[in-house]
Amino acid sequence: MYHGHPGRGITRQDVACRSTAGWKPVALSMAERTLIIIKPDAIQRHLAGRIIERFERKGFKLVAAKFTQVSKEQASQLYAVHRDKPFYEDLLKFITSAPSLVTVFEADGIIDMARKMMGATFGYEAEPGTIRGDFSCSQRHNLVHGSDSSESAEKEIKLFFRPDEVVDYKLANAQWLYPVRKNT
Numbered sequence: 001m002y003h004g005h006p007g008r009g010i011t012r013q014d015v016a017c018r019s020t021a022g023w024k025p026v027a028l029s030m031a032e033r034t035l036i037i038i039k040p041d042a043i044q045r046h047l048a049g050r051i052i053e054r055f056e057r058k059g060f061k062l063v064a065a066k067f068t069q070v071s072k073e074q075a076s077q078l079y080a081v082h083r084d085k086p087f088y089e090d091l092l093k094f095i096t097s098a099p100s101l102v103t104v105f106e107a108d109g110i111i112d113m114a115r116k117m118m119g120a121t122f123g124y125e126a127e128p129g130t131i132r133g134d135f136s137c138s139q140r141h142n143l144v145h146g147s148d149s150s151e152s153a154e155k156e157i158k159l160f161f162r163p164d165e166v167v168d169y170k171l172a173n174a175q176w177l178y179p180v181r182k183n184t
């Protein structure tokens, strides 16, 4: 079995596929991974389950999870691109202030799909139907973090998980969730 690791951000996924010869494994794709953080405000507001449920219902595959208080060091790396922004210090204080649920989910195209499901950064601007649009009115306290590119995902997953903490396994219902071949 192939053991994916966060350094790659991708993993080979095989699914069973019906053919005239019956059910047989078919190489599907190199699935993408993203870091999703259920932020301290979501934990404090008892929203972790509802947020995870949305990603599960969409069909994303959970491959890692850790309930932890983000350290100053992790936070400064996670938000390094915002170092010069006026909200940077308060953002670091917030994300390190109480526990978060740090997760990795996997699916082809997950980075864009998850960002759409999260909604715009500010809760008061996010569309209804998105996580932030439904549960947040705030700028900083917007419940959830999701990687914004495969390069960020690769770096961010490494910040929180050792290679052996990201679990590669087969979803029994993969053939109902994902395309067997692109464009079919």
Ligand code: IDP
Pocket: 082, 087, 091, 120, 121, 139, 140, 141, 142, 144, 145, 146, 148
């Ligand atoms: P994103 O989380 O939608 O990717 P970013 O622009 O990367 O948004 O900002 C990172 C985080 O910093 C946001 O999720 C939010 O918690 C916080 N943040 C962004 N802009 C502001 C602001 O103008 N005021 C206060 N907090 C902000």
Ligand code: MG
Pocket: 148
């Ligand atoms: Mg961002």
